[in-house]
Amino acid sequence: MFCPLHACAPETAAIDFKYTLDHCRENSPNKAYHLIQAFAPGEVSFDEAHQIRKELANKVLEEKYSYVVTTHIDKGHVHNHIICAPTPGRSESAITSGQRVVSC
Numbered sequence: 001m002f003c004p005l006h007a008c009a010p011e012t013a014a015i016d017f018k019y020t021l022d023h024c025r026e027n028s029p030n031k032a033y034h035l036i037q038a039f040a041p042g043e044v045s046f047d048e049a050h051q052i053r054k055e056l057a058n059k060v061l062e063e064k065y066s067y068v069v070t071t072h073i074d075k076g077h078v079h080n081h082i083i084c085a086p087t088p089g090r091s092e093s094a095i096t097s098g099q100r101v102v103s104c
Contacts, residue, residue, distance in 0.1 A: 032085060033083070033086060035060070035080075035081070037056060037082070038078075038080075049078040053082065056080075067082055
C-alpha cells in the first residue's frame, strides 16, 4: 500500500487537517473531500494506478490543497483514495513561534 501526502507530513497530517479545518470553517462546511478512483481487475498495475493517482491529484487539486492518498487492492481490484483538505491556501511558512501560517 502506498500512502503519500502532499503539503503535510506523516507525523502531523491529522494535526494539519484539523488546524486547517478549525481556521477555515467559514469557507467550507466540509471536513474533507474523498475521491475514489477505481480500475477494472487487470486494467492497470499497482504502480500504474499510483502514477495515475499522482496525475489526477495534481490536476484536480492543483497542488493547492493538503491531501493524503492510498493505493490498494483490498476489494480485488486496484483503486485509489484521495482525502483532501476542504480549503486551499495552507502555507508552510514558519513564523517565530514555530506555528504555521494559514491563509484561507
